Amino acid sequence: MPSALKGKDILHVKDLKLEQISLVLETAARYENVVANGGRLNIMAGKVLATLFFESSIQTRLTFESAMLRLGGNVVSVTDVKASTSGIKGERLYDTGKMIDGYADVAVIRHALEGSAKELADGANVPVINGGDGAGQHPTQALMDLYTIQKEKGRLNNLNVTLAGDLKNGRTVHSLSWLLGKFGPRFYFVSPQELRMPPEITKALCDDGIEVVETSNLEEAAAKSDVLYMTRIQRERFTDEQEYERLKGVYVVNNEFIQNARRGITIMHPLPRLDEIAREVDAYEGSAYFRQAANGVPVRMAIIALVTGCE
Numbered sequence: 001m002p003s004a005l006k007g008k009d010i011l012h013v014k015d016l017k018l019e020q021i022s023l024v025l026e027t028a029a030r031y032e033n034v035v036a037n038g039g040r041l042n043i044m045a046g047k048v049l050a051t052l053f054f055e056s057s058i059q060t061r062l063t064f065e066s067a068m069l070r071l072g073g074n075v076v077s078v079t080d081v082k083a084s085t086s087g088i089k090g091e092r093l094y095d096t097g098k099m100i101d102g103y104a105d106v107a108v109i110r111h112a113l114e115g116s117a118k119e120l121a122d123g124a125n126v127p128v129i130n131g132g133d134g135a136g137q138h139p140t141q142a143l144m145d146l147y148t149i150q151k152e153k154g155r156l157n158n159l160n161v162t163l164a165g166d167l168k169n170g171r172t173v174h175s176l177s178w179l180l181g182k183f184g185p186r187f188y189f190v191s192p193q194e195l196r197m198p199p200e201i202t203k204a205l206c207d208d209g210i211e212v213v214e215t216s217n218l219e220e221a222a223a224k225s226d227v228l229y230m231t232r233i234q235r236e237r238f239t240d241e242q243e244y245e246r247l248k249g250v251y252v253v254n255n256e257f258i259q260n261a262r263r264g265i266t267i268m269h270p271l272p273r274l275d276e277i278a279r280e281v282d283a284y285e286g287s288a289y290f291r292q293a294a295n296g297v298p299v300r301m302a303i304i305a306l307v308t309g310c311e
């Protein structure tokens with residue numbers, strides 16, 4: 001039977017059904033076991049992943065490339081980001097999509113413009129995965145975040161979750177709130193007034209009966225939360241540098257903060273962190289951000305294998 005994700009683009013978490021989410025999480029867990037036990041998967045031998053990163057990335061790009069190699073496939077990449085951005089040569093992403101069909105079996109794109117992954121997907125026949133489009137979406141990050149929460153907490157249902165930092169511009173929290181919203185959380189959205197979660201996301205969650213508390217008080221939210229998801233202030237999305245300077249460093253999680261937070265709280269971060277989590281917190285057993293980063297490999301393995309129909 002073909003997988004429920006075969007041939008699908010992964011552009012926005014809203015397009016994912018519960019059964020497809022479960023399939024990704026289960027497949028990732030299986031792959032993680034195989035890799036951890038020194039096993040090899042060769043299900044994508046002869047297949048090619050194209051990575052088109054027009055905006056900088058270390059973690060997402062490396063995990064996608066590592067994932068493809070661990071599935072036995074190969075990778076082709078755009079490496080000269082400046083020379084190859086569509087703006088410079090006037091090339092449209094739609095046309096790039098048409099060309100990609102001749103070069104690869106699946107593609108992942110990151111771009112500063114919201115909607116860019118959709119434009120590539122409109123042109124391409126092969127599945128296109130959104131690796132982050134501006135302040136829009138980052139669906140594969142959200143899937144690895146869910147995977148991490150399930151591993152760390154043993155469940156996804158009925159958790160108190162704080163999302164904190166730059167909720168306006170952070171695509172990871174946009175995706176994660178939609179996705180986690182399917183599991184009946186209570187959310188605390190913590191940010192300065194200027195960086196609140198886009199109202200359409202908050203409204204959609206509330207309309208679905210999810211309890212959302214919006215506040216700027218991180219201490220109070222953390223005292224009630226099972227999971228704290230920190231984000232960096234997204235400097236590259238600011239048009240006013242002074243405003244960035246004023247808002248950066250607004251929240252800092254350190255050991256003293258952890259002592260006042262809910263016992264056993266799990267600390268997550270999509271990385272890179274700036275100074276919103278002090279390095280001393282790395283030693284706290286609930287600090288899950290590097291485990292979260294490592295989880296990107298099996299989760300992205302699952303996504304690549306499922307959308308190409310190789311699983």
Ligand code: ASP
Pocket residue numbers: 059132138171172231232270271272
């Ligand atoms: N790596 C994440 C992203 O690409 C988080 C960040 O950059 O702050 O959105």
